[in-house]
Amino acid sequence: xxxxxxxxxxxxxxxxxxxxxxxxxxxxxxEVKQVTETYFGKEIYDPYRYMEDxxxxxxxxWIKAQSEYARNILNSIPGRQELIDKMKEFDSRKQxxxxxxQITENDHYFYLKQTPNDETxxxxxxxxxxxxxxxxxxxxxxxxxxxxxxxxxxxxxxxDGTNISFExxxxxxxxxxxxxxxxxxxxxxxERIDRVWFSSPSWLPDGKSFLYNRLNSGDVHDxxxxxxxxxxxxxxGNDPSKDLEFFSxxxxxxxxxxxxxxxxxxxxxxxxxxxxxxxxxxPNLKVCMAPISELNKNxxxxxxLFKESDQIYNxxxxxxxxxxxxxxxxxxxxxxxxxxxxxxxxKAETIVPxxxxxxxxxxxxxxxxxxxxxxxxxxSANLYQFQYxxxxxxxxxxxxxxxxxxxxxxxxQHSDIWITSMGWINESxxxxxxxxxxxxxxxxxxxxxxxxxxxxLTVEEIEVPGLDGEKVPLSLIYNKSLKKDVxxxxxxxxxxxxxxxxxxxxxxxxxxxxxxxxxIAIPHVRGGGEKGDSWYKAGFKTTKPNTWRDLIAxxxxxxxxxxxxxxxxxxxxxxxxxxxxxRAMTERPDLFAVAIPEVGCMNTLRGEISPNGxxxxxxxxxxKDSAECLALIEMDSYLNIKDSIAYPATxxxxxxxxxxxxxxxxxxxxxRLLAANKSDKPLLFYTDxxxxxxxxxxxxxxxxSLADIFAFALWQTGNQKFVK
Numbered sequence: 001x002x003x004x005x006x007x008x009x010x011x012x013x014x015x016x017x018x019x020x021x022x023x024x025x026x027x028x029x030x031e032v033k034q035v036t037e038t039y040f041g042k043e044i045y046d047p048y049r050y051m052e053d054x055x056x057x058x059x060x061x062w063i064k065a066q067s068e069y070a071r072n073i074l075n076s077i078p079g080r081q082e083l084i085d086k087m088k089e090f091d092s093r094k095q096x097x098x099x100x101x102q103i104t105e106n107d108h109y110f111y112l113k114q115t116p117n118d119e120t121x122x123x124x125x126x127x128x129x130x131x132x133x134x135x136x137x138x139x140x141x142x143x144x145x146x147x148x149x150x151x152x153x154x155x156x157x158x159x160d161g162t163n164i165s166f167e168x169x170x171x172x173x174x175x176x177x178x179x180x181x182x183x184x185x186x187x188x189x190x191e192r193i194d195r196v197w198f199s200s201p202s203w204l205p206d207g208k209s210f211l212y213n214r215l216n217s218g219d220v221h222d223x224x225x226x227x228x229x230x231x232x233x234x235x236x237g238n239d240p241s242k243d244l245e246f247f248s249x250x251x252x253x254x255x256x257x258x259x260x261x262x263x264x265x266x267x268x269x270x271x272x273x274x275x276x277x278x279x280x281x282x283p284n285l286k287v288c289m290a291p292i293s294e295l296n297k298n299x300x301x302x303x304x305l306f307k308e309s310d311q312i313y314n315x316x317x318x319x320x321x322x323x324x325x326x327x328x329x330x331x332x333x334x335x336x337x338x339x340x341x342x343x344x345x346x347k348a349e350t351i352v353p354x355x356x357x358x359x360x361x362x363x364x365x366x367x368x369x370x371x372x373x374x375x376x377x378x379x380s381a382n383l384y385q386f387q388y389x390x391x392x393x394x395x396x397x398x399x400x401x402x403x404x405x406x407x408x409x410x411x412x413q414h415s416d417i418w419i420t421s422m423g424w425i426n427e428s429x430x431x432x433x434x435x436x437x438x439x440x441x442x443x444x445x446x447x448x449x450x451x452x453x454x455x456x457l458t459v460e461e462i463e464v465p466g467l468d469g470e471k472v473p474l475s476l477i478y479n480k481s482l483k484k485d486v487x488x489x490x491x492x493x494x495x496x497x498x499x500x501x502x503x504x505x506x507x508x509x510x511x512x513x514x515x516x517x518x519x520i521a522i523p524h525v526r527g528g529g530e531k532g533d534s535w536y537k538a539g540f541k542t543t544k545p546n547t548w549r550d551l552i553a554x555x556x557x558x559x560x561x562x563x564x565x566x567x568x569x570x571x572x573x574x575x576x577x578x579x580x581x582x583r584a585m586t587e588r589p590d591l592f593a594v595a596i597p598e599v600g601c602m603n604t605l606r607g608e609i610s611p612n613g614x615x616x617x618x619x620x621x622x623x624k625d626s627a628e629c630l631a632l633i634e635m636d637s638y639l640n641i642k643d644s645i646a647y648p649a650t651x652x653x654x655x656x657x658x659x660x661x662x663x664x665x666x667x668x669x670x671x672r673l674l675a676a677n678k679s680d681k682p683l684l685f686y687t688d689x690x691x692x693x694x695x696x697x698x699x700x701x702x703x704x705s706l707a708d709i710f711a712f713a714l715w716q717t718g719n720q721k722f723v724k
Contacts, residue, residue: 025072027065030671031058040626044605044639047675048668052606054221063654063667063687070651070686079722080711083512087703090508092116093449100155101445105410108161108183110136111445112152119698120151123166125183129443136186137179139168147171151696157183158203158210159269163236165201165210172692172701173657175218180210180236193240194218197659202266205292209235211246211265220659220692225611227259231276247276247300255288255302260614267292270412271317271340276302282618283499284308285315310345316365318412323351323370325363327533330354335363335372335386351386352393358382359532361501366409366417368435371396373405377473378501378530379461381405383419385435399431399440403504418443424477424504425457425511451508453515456480464523464557470538472550473524473531474557475504479514486565489518489717490558491710496527496547497576498619499536509706516710516719519563525550525580541621542631548583555584555591567593570713574598574694575661576619582637582669585648592648594716596709599653599661599693602669603638605629610662638669646679649716651709654685657692681716 035049051059074080099121101111107128112121123137139150148170155166162183167176178193178201193199199212211233217225230248234240247265249257255278257263262279274295278286288302306312311328322340327333335352338344351370352360358374361381365371370386381404383396398405403423410416415435422428427448431440458480463471482488491513495502502522513520524530526546527539539547551571558564569592573581578600585595604620607613620635621628633639641647652670654663670685677683686708691697697705714722 025069027062027069029675030062032675039605039623039629039633042630042633044633046606046639048671051664051667051671052609054662054664059664059667062671063663063685066670066685067687067689070684073682073684074651074686074708074712077711077715077722077724079714079719080707082721083707083710084703086512086515087509087706090449090451091699093451094446096446097121098445100153101408102155102157103408103410103416104157104159104161105414106160107410108157110155110157110161110164112155113445114699119149119700123152123155123164125161125164134186136164136181136183137166137188142168143170147690149690149698151698153696154198154200156201156203156210158207159205160207162207163203165203165212167196167199169696171657171690172655172688172694172696173220174659174692174696175220175657178212189236191234191236191238191240193234198262200264200266202264204267204295205269209233211267213262213264220611220657221662223609223611225659226262226615229262231263231265252302255304260617261286262615268317270319271322273317273340274300275305280615280618281498282308283313284310285312287312287315305343306345312345314363316363316370318365323363323365324348325360331532331534332356332358333360333532335360335370351391352384359529361529362405362407364407364409364417365412367412367415368417371407371409371417373407375404375501375503375530377461377463378524378528379403379473379475379504381421381503383407396433396438400426400429422505424459424475425454425506427451427506449508451511454508454511457511457514464554466546466553467549468546470526470546470550472526472554474554475502475520475522475524476563477511477514477520477522478518482517482519484562486562487568488564489513489516489568489570489714489719490521490564491518491570491572491713492521492523492551492555493572493577494523494525494528494551494580495573495577496525496539496550496580499527499529499533501529509703513710516714516721519558521554521558523551523554525554527580540619541628544579544620544631544635545583548580548587551580551584552588552591555588566591568717570594570596570717572596572598572709572713574600576601578602578661578666579604579635579637583635583640585650586637586640586642589645589647594650594713595648596651596713597637597653597666597669598705598709599655599658600637600666600669601661602636602652603665604636605632605639607632607661607665610665612660612662638665638672641669641672641676643676644678645676647673647677647681647683648679649681649712650683651712652683652685653705653708654687655691655693656687656689660693663687684712 032047033050035046097114109126114121126133142150150168153167157164165180169176178196180189195215195218201210201212203210231246232243233246264277276288287305289305290300294300312324315324332354334354336348338348361373363372374382381402385394402421406420408418420430432443460476464474466472578597581597623629654666
């Protein structure tokens with residue numbers, strides 16, 4: 001790539017900054033410092049490249065000014081506080097929320113619990129479902145610095161539940177410190193292991209040591225933060241700086257680990273093996289294995305289990321067998337089995353064949369068999385059991401129809417299995433299933449709350465012709481009394497990346513949109529996994545345009561069928577969904593009233609040079625490959641903004657502590673949009689300096705963020721309660 005700076009900088013600066021505004025409090029447009037590059041014959045203009053310098057004072061000053069302005073506007077929208085108050089009232093109806101539940105074989109329960117009085121989850125423990133609950137750790141007491149709001153993540157108990165490890169991270173940064181605790185004494189061990197993020201500690205059989213991944217830096221803006229991370233062996237009570245380097249690219253160069261790949265080593269108690277996973281965002285696992293007897297050897301002889309070309313998405317073991325889940329030759333997935341002693345994927349037996357109607361979405365193993373879940377169009381779920389003794393597949397009828405199912409077991413020595421079932425308008429219910437009797441028993445850790453406001457909601461699941469004729473699933477949620485009318489406000493959100501399905505889940509706060517007389521619309525666009533692996537690959541790298549064009553097709557359908565009007569449609573997504581929103585609004589700016597990309601991937605061409613960029617190249621592509629580079633340019637929302645176009649009202653957000661999408665991606669998009677737009681609709685750019693990617697936010701921040709989105713959207717779609 002040839003880099004040059006244009007000689008006509010002065011002209012460009014004048015051109016982009018000549019627009020006047022009637023709002024005296026509105027910050028000026030961002031300074032332009034035009035850079036031009038040529039990528040495989042295509043010339044690219046990048047007027048805000050300087051914002052990628054995280055120390056650039058001009059960029060940081062502009063971002064701060066935009067954030068303060070946006071915050072003032074959002075806070076002044078009538079009705080916003082009423083939304084927050086209703087969310088708080090909803091929250092008070094439930095005794096507590098329980099999440100991240102871990103159950104050991106000897107029946108120790110560990111979980112995070114959040115009451116209406118808590119800003120975040122606290123770590124609790126009990127023995128058995130009905131055991132006495134005890135508080136182990138409160139993150140609000142971790143730091144005396146009131147500006148540091150810590151949350152807990154990644155709780156993992158030792159095999160016998162006597163010790164537990166967990167991560168604490170401040171202000172949504174996910175840049176965590178790994179802690180360990182003696183459960184019986186409720187006392188933290190002295191060590192503090194920093195620079196961890198999804199460290200996935202794996203406890204070893206002695207219960208006093210574990211394997212974990214550690215990054216190069218705790219700074220979320222460090223471009224080398226994730227490169228060449230390493231797995232270490234830690235013994236409780238020891239100094240982490242002296243931990244043994246256990247698995248890494250440098251220690252095992254012959255394994256072909258790439259600098260950007262994340263190595264993780266896990267001990268499997270069922271097969272007595274160590275599994276080394278070499279991870280990126282690609283669902284195709286790269287896995288090596290070695291018996292636990294190799295643990296203390298200086299150089300372990302790792303045996304390759306799965307290569308990327310094997311297309312293994314997940315696997316599980318018993319004492320003698322290995323089960324794997326793959327789309328290879330089966331777009332809707334199949335489950336295969338092979339002998340653990342001599343695993344040979346080419347000779348694997350297919351025990352659950354591909355279904356033409358449903359996609360296999362997950363599986364787990366217990367003493368009685370292999371249980372797996374399926375989904376049709378990502379919204380209608382079923383549960384099956386593959387029985388070991390007779391090799392038969394059995395459909396297990398659920399107590400209620402389910403949109404999504406989550407499974408949990410205690411392991412292959414136990415018959416225990418729990419099924420959590422959920423839907424768009426039904427709160428999640430957790431059941432324990434008895435395979436002998438076929439009975440389901442509710443085992444909710446907290447009684448379900450009541451939401452009579454939503455008693456009259458209905459869900460409509462349809463398929464809409466895409467722009468190329470492909471049928472796109474579309475979920476619609478609205479009140480039964482609502483009539484098709486061009487005045488109906490529509491809140492449309494999707495995702496379309498990583499093969500992740502927008503599966504049904506219940507959120508009373510999200511459903512507040514329906515209380516404003518609106519329709520919630522979820523287009524299941526390509527790039528997700530709703531219709532199998534082929535659906536995912538049809539919105540992937542060079543096929544990525546299908547993702548946003550599916551959303552466009554769904555919006556056009558709603559208008560054509562008189563559900564709404566283009567002046568009433570809001571589109572919203574986050575993270576990789578920023579591509580969906582950014583490109584939909586830049587390709588069809590006339591079609592939407594409001595666009596809200598949150599912490600979004602808005603400058604995909606340059607994303608690869610950000611800290612979390614290289615690991616994402618398998619999903620979006622690399623600028624080093626000609627076809628993939630041109631695809632990155634096509635999906636780049638920032639580069640596809642055109643001058644003098646009337647764009648929708650837009651709220652763009654970023655998190656200064658975001659480890660996944662660095663803040664300058666949405667910042668550059670906002671700067672360019674503000675300069676190019678000819679509409680008088682508001683364009684707001686808000687950067688939260690006490691948040692990251694939205695993961696690890698406090699409850700109050702979650703409420704405020706959703707209230708910002710809904711208030712802005714309802715204001716711009718004409719709801720009189722929200723009009724300024």
